[in-house]
Amino acid sequence: MPAGRWSEETESRSPVDVVARLGVVTSYARNAEIFGEDQAAEHVYVVLSGAVRICKLLGDGRRQIETFCLAGDVFGWETAPKHRFSAEAVSECKVIRVKKSILFARAADDAELSHALWALTAAELSRTQNHLLVLGRKTAQERVATFLLDMASRAGTSQGAVGVEVTLPMSRQDIADFLGLTIETVSRTLTHLEETAAIALPSSRRVVLRDSVVLKRLNS
Amino acid sequence: MPAGRWSEETESRSPVDVVARLGVVTSYARNAEIFGEDQAAEHVYVVLSGAVRICKLLGDGRRQIETFCLAGDVFGWETAPKHRFSAEAVSECKVIRVKKSILFARAADDAELSHALWALTAAELSRTQNHLLVLGRKTAQERVATFLLDMASRAGTSQGAVGVEVTLPMSRQDIADFLGLTIETVSRTLTHLEETAAIALPSSRRVVLRDSVVLKRLNS
DNA sequence: CGTATCCTTGATGCGAGTCAACCGAGGTGG
DNA sequence: CCACCTCGGTTGACTCGCATCAAGGATACG
Known part of the structure; x- marks a missing residue:
C-alpha cells in the first residue's frame, strides 16, 4: 500500500488508507445504531461496505438525514466532544473505527495527514452546502x-x-x-x-x- | 496580542487573529459582490464589521443563502480552486482578505494554526448541518x-x-x-x-x- | 413633495402532506 | 402447498401550508 502524495484537487486514496490502518473493523446489522446523538464522540469511522445514514431528530420524531455514507466515506468527524447526530446502518455494513485521540496525535506532527483531515471536512461541508440548496429551493x-x-x-x-x-x-x-x-x-x-x-x-x-x-x- | 493556545472546545480568538494579521482590509458597499460563483478562490476573508451573505443561485434565479457572516466570522474557505458560492455585502462592511497560499504555507509547519483551520471548517459544517434540519423538516x-x-x-x-x-x-x-x-x-x-x-x-x-x-x- | 425601496396585508391557487386503501414480495406455520 | 401475515411500496382522495399575485402602507431620501 503506497503512501501516495495528497494533492489538493483529487480525493486521493491515501488519507482514508492512513485512517484505516489505525483502526479496527466492526460489522453492523441493518438499522443498527452505530452511535447516537449526544453520545461521546471518541471515534472516527470509515465505511468499508454497505451504507450508513447520518441523522438528526426533532422532539416530535421528525427526522432529517444529513447524508448517506457509502464505501470509502468517512463519518463521525467532529470537534465537539459529543456527537450532534446519530449514525445507523442502512444495510448490513462493515466499518473501520479509529480513536480520534490517536488520529489527532498523529496529525499533530504529520502536516500531510493534517491537511487531509481538513480537506475531507471541507469536502463534506461543500456537499452539505449543495444539499442546503436542494432542501431550501x-x-x-x-x-x-x-x-x-x-x-x-x-x-x-x-x-x-x-x-x-x-x-x-x-x-x-x-x-x-x-x-x-x-x-x-x-x-x-x-x-x-x-x-x-x-x-x-x-x-x-x-x-x-x-x-x-x-x-x-x-x-x- | 498574545498567542493564546488553541483549545479544542472554545472558539479561541487566536486563529482569527493570526489570519487577520496576514491580510489587508477592504470595505464593501451594501450589496457589493465580494466574490462570485466560479471565480478563482485565492483568498480567505474575515469579517471585521457589517454582515456578509454567502449564496448559491439556481439557473432560474432562485437563491439560497447558505449563511450570514457577522464580525469575527471567516468565509471563502474552500479546497476547490473555484468558489462554489458567491459572497455579497448585506450592509456596508469591512473585511480582511488573506491569500490562501500564504495561509496554507504557514499552516504547513504550524500544527496549531493547521488545527485551527480545521476546527473552523468543522464548526461551519456543524452549523450547516443544523440548517439542513431547519430547511428539511x-x-x-x-x-x-x-x-x-x-x-x-x-x-x-x-x-x-x-x-x-x-x-x-x-x-x-x-x-x-x-x-x-x-x-x-x-x-x-x-x-x-x-x-x-x-x-x-x-x-x-x-x-x-x-x-x-x-x-x-x-x-x- | 415625489419617488423609490422595503415591508405588510389580503385573496387565491397549487404542490406537497395527510389519511387511507391496496398491492406484491417474502416468510412462516399449519 | 397454500393460507396468512408482515413489511415496504404504490396509489387515490382530500387537506393545508406556503407560494403567488396584487394592493396598499411606511420610511428614507433627493
Whole structure:
C-alpha cells in the first residue's frame, strides 16, 4: 500500500488508507445504531461496505438525514466532544473505527495527514452546502432527480452514460427523510419520472437513468 | 496580542487573529459582490464589521443563502480552486482578505494554526448541518423562531434573557432566502409571532424576544 | 413633495402532506 | 402447498401550508 502524495484537487486514496490502518473493523446489522446523538464522540469511522445514514431528530420524531455514507466515506468527524447526530446502518455494513485521540496525535506532527483531515471536512461541508440548496429551493421532482444523479455518480458510473442502473441501498422512507419530503411524494415522483421515460424502475430499489438530459435539467 | 493556545472546545480568538494579521482590509458597499460563483478562490476573508451573505443561485434565479457572516466570522474557505458560492455585502462592511497560499504555507509547519483551520471548517459544517434540519423538516414558524434565537445568541446576548433586542442587518428577502421561504411568509410569520406576544417589532429591523419559552419550543 | 425601496396585508391557487386503501414480495406455520 | 401475515411500496382522495399575485402602507431620501 503506497503512501501516495495528497494533492489538493483529487480525493486521493491515501488519507482514508492512513485512517484505516489505525483502526479496527466492526460489522453492523441493518438499522443498527452505530452511535447516537449526544453520545461521546471518541471515534472516527470509515465505511468499508454497505451504507450508513447520518441523522438528526426533532422532539416530535421528525427526522432529517444529513447524508448517506457509502464505501470509502468517512463519518463521525467532529470537534465537539459529543456527537450532534446519530449514525445507523442502512444495510448490513462493515466499518473501520479509529480513536480520534490517536488520529489527532498523529496529525499533530504529520502536516500531510493534517491537511487531509481538513480537506475531507471541507469536502463534506461543500456537499452539505449543495444539499442546503436542494432542501431550501428545489421542487420534489428536482430533489429526486438530483438525488438519483448523485447516487449514480457516487456509484462510480461514467458521468452521463445512458441506461446506467443504480441500486439504492436505502428505503423510500430514508430517501424521503434525506430530501425533506414524505414517502408518498418520493414514490409518486419516481412513478412520474418513469411515466415520462426519464427513468425506468425494474424493481423498487433499482433505477435505470434513461434520459439524463431531462434529469440534468431538473438538477439545475 | 498574545498567542493564546488553541483549545479544542472554545472558539479561541487566536486563529482569527493570526489570519487577520496576514491580510489587508477592504470595505464593501451594501450589496457589493465580494466574490462570485466560479471565480478563482485565492483568498480567505474575515469579517471585521457589517454582515456578509454567502449564496448559491439556481439557473432560474432562485437563491439560497447558505449563511450570514457577522464580525469575527471567516468565509471563502474552500479546497476547490473555484468558489462554489458567491459572497455579497448585506450592509456596508469591512473585511480582511488573506491569500490562501500564504495561509496554507504557514499552516504547513504550524500544527496549531493547521488545527485551527480545521476546527473552523468543522464548526461551519456543524452549523450547516443544523440548517439542513431547519430547511428539511421545520415549519415556517419554527424556521423564523430558530433564526431569531440564532441571531440573538450570535449578537452575544446572555442566553435566554427576556426582552433582548436584536437588530437584524438583513432584509426580509435575505431572511426568506436563508430560511427557504418567501418574503411574504417571513413577514406574516413575524406579524403572527408579534400578535401572540412571542416577540415585539419596534421597527422592521429590530426584534425584541419577549417569550423565549415559546420561541425555544418552536426551536425544537 | 415625489419617488423609490422595503415591508405588510389580503385573496387565491397549487404542490406537497395527510389519511387511507391496496398491492406484491417474502416468510412462516399449519 | 397454500393460507396468512408482515413489511415496504404504490396509489387515490382530500387537506393545508406556503407560494403567488396584487394592493396598499411606511420610511428614507433627493
